[in-house]
Amino acid sequence: MILEERDYHIFPGRLGDFLKAYETLGLDIQRRFLGEFIGHFVTETGELNHVVALWRYESMADREARRALMLAHEPWQDYLAAIKGMIQSQQTRLLTPTSLSPMR
Known part of the structure; x- marks a missing residue:
């Protein structure tokens, strides 16, 4: 098992637009193709405009x-066009569980 963490820094003032586009255009497609969706989060403290x-x-x-x-x-591809210019930067991390992890 691997866990993929996709980390997006959204341009200030565009977070609401990004979340709306993902909710209406992106998420259903990803659920259809990618499999197990663990969660989607925004920051409350620290780095803002972070998903x-x-x-x-x-x-x-x-x-x-x-x-x-x-x-x-x-x-x-239509979804990607809709969010063009909203993402300031992105990082993707692929995580593998240790023997201590309850998720394996």
Whole structure:
């Protein structure tokens, strides 16, 4: 099992637009293609205009196959066009659980 943490820094003043676009255009597509959605979060303190999404995959191969299918899906391209210019920066982390983790 791997956990993908996608970390977005949204331009100030655009967080509401980004969340609305994701809710109406992006999330259903990702749920259809990517599998287990763990959660979607915004920061309350510290770095503002910060969004974190978590997804669970069985393996790197599972992640790669699912993301390839989603990227080829035309409505996903429409979502990407809708959020163009809203994201200041993005980081993606792929996490593997240790033996101490209850999620494996």
